[in-house]
Amino acid sequence: MTGTIRLRPGTLPPALLLPFPHPGTGPAQSRPIPREGLVLGRGEAVFDQPFGDPAMSPRHAEVRFQGAHAVVHDLGSAAGTRLNGVPVRESHTLAEGDVLRLGDTMFVYTSTEPPPAADEPRSATEPELTGATASIEAVRRSIAAVAPHPRTVVVTGETGTGKEIVARLLHRHSGRSGPFVAVNCGGFTEGLLASELFGHVRGAFTGAVAEQQGLFRAARGGTLLLDEASDIPLAFQPTLLRVLETWQVRPVGSSRDVPVDVRVVAASNRELVSLVQQGLFRADLYARLAQWNIRLPPLRDRREDIPALSRALLAQLGAEGRALTPDLEEALLVHPWPLNVRGLSNVLSIAVIATPAGQPLALGPEVLAALEDNRIERSVLPPAAPPVELDRARLEELLRRFGGRVAELARHVGVSRPKLYRLLWSAELDPACFRRR
Ligand SMILES: Nc1ncnc2c1ncn2[C@@H]1O[C@H](COP(=O)(O)OP(=O)(O)OP(=O)(O)O)[C@@H](O)[C@H]1O
DSSP states (O other): OOOEEEEOTTTSOOOEEEEOOOTTOOOOOEEEEOTTOEEESTTOOOSSSOOOOTTSOTTOEEEEEETTEEEEEEOSOSSOEEETTEEOOSEEEOOTTEEEEETTEEEEEEOSOOOOSSOOOOOSSSOOOOOOSHHHHHHHHHHHHHTTSOOOEEEEOSTTSSHHHHHHHHHHTTTOOSOEEEEEOTTOOHHHHHHHHHOBOTTSSTTOOSOBOOHHHHTTTSEEEEETGGGSOGGGHHHHHHHHHHOEEOOBTOSOOEEOOOEEEEEESSOHHHHHHTTSSOHHHHHHHOSEEEEOOOGGGOGGGHHHHHHHHHHHTTOTTOOBOHHHHHHHHHOOOTTHHHHHHHHHHHHHHHSOTTSOBOOOHHHHHHHHHHHHHGGGSOOOSOOOOOOHHHHHHHHHHTTTOHHHHHHHHTOOHHHHHHHHHHTTOOGGGGOOO
16 A cells, blocks of 8 residues: 655654555555654554555554654564664664565655655656656656756766656657757767767768768757766867857868757766866856756655656566565665666566566565675765755755755755755754745
């Protein structure tokens, strides 16, 4: 079953418990956690539907507040209560994004607003941004706001967070009739990138046996995605800046400029603004590219989207509606996902291959190995977010500006929501006091 439980607004940071939805269950529900606590168990009427989990004890565990913190307490259940994959002895404080397992039912403890009641209609042919957390909703709103405007957009986020999907959605909602063209800027020398983007005339260099129009012209009337924009060679950046200012390209070996009408989106795993600070990316090009910024949150900061993403990815893998064992659900929910949604997709595809047809997808040795592989990669990934200076005065100013909306503020400053909550608590600032009525 699905459901969310929220705190009464205005008292403490809002909190949700989100059970892992199973195929065929209804939309998510929400209700406040009362101050006096909430008992979760097979015999408790927490949502419209009962939990329907025989592994849950009638009164399994309780969540209640001690000061500013929610605390989970096992009520002597038969199967035990687990927090982030580890059994809870007596009681334990809950933190943002924590995963609780009561019997075979999973919950995510989070502070985002409840997801909308129903999923948006999906396109059969185009990739969609699956997810209902406030951070993904804000990304959708951001796409809808900027898509029709001829603005250059920078999309940042760790690898596999969906930057290319965002670029495709920007194109789809732009009303532009030309094509969507993507180029990975990594690994090109200055000269090769010029020829790739602007084209070349016949004989421009050894091997240029025929004229090439280049990707700017290929994307005419449409959208050009400059992927891995952080890898654009520094020496080439002034040339690209000139093109973005004049909307004219000069093919390599030609003396004539050709006008182009293209919407440019730049995507990067690394925060371009921090590269500018380190002198690794030109400030003038960054300013020209970042007429609008979209930041994608890492998957581990929106664990409550993992169930919906798993269902969407399974459908893409031809395993629509396939059930998961509780052990696999728990493993997917607690994993740190350094490769984000791409990593989740890989692990699910291994589970589909490794599990015999007709059985729920299980946490077998192949899946465990795939999860382990995913964990190791994290250490070799480039850092994503720049360090930020957030003292009390700055936090207060930002809370006022964002009307107490923590998810939006976190995105703006480029820190995770849990980290922002910790900063707010240590600065003794309550976002609820800044919400506009
Ligand atoms: N929110 C999402 N909903 C559904 N699928 C997603 C989502 N985010 C990512 N994916 C899937 O994960 C994979 C990686 O996504 P995408 O290529 O857009 O990531 P990226 O951020 O551009 O990665 P990279 O930086 O490595 O190029 C794709 O198969 C994509 O369909």
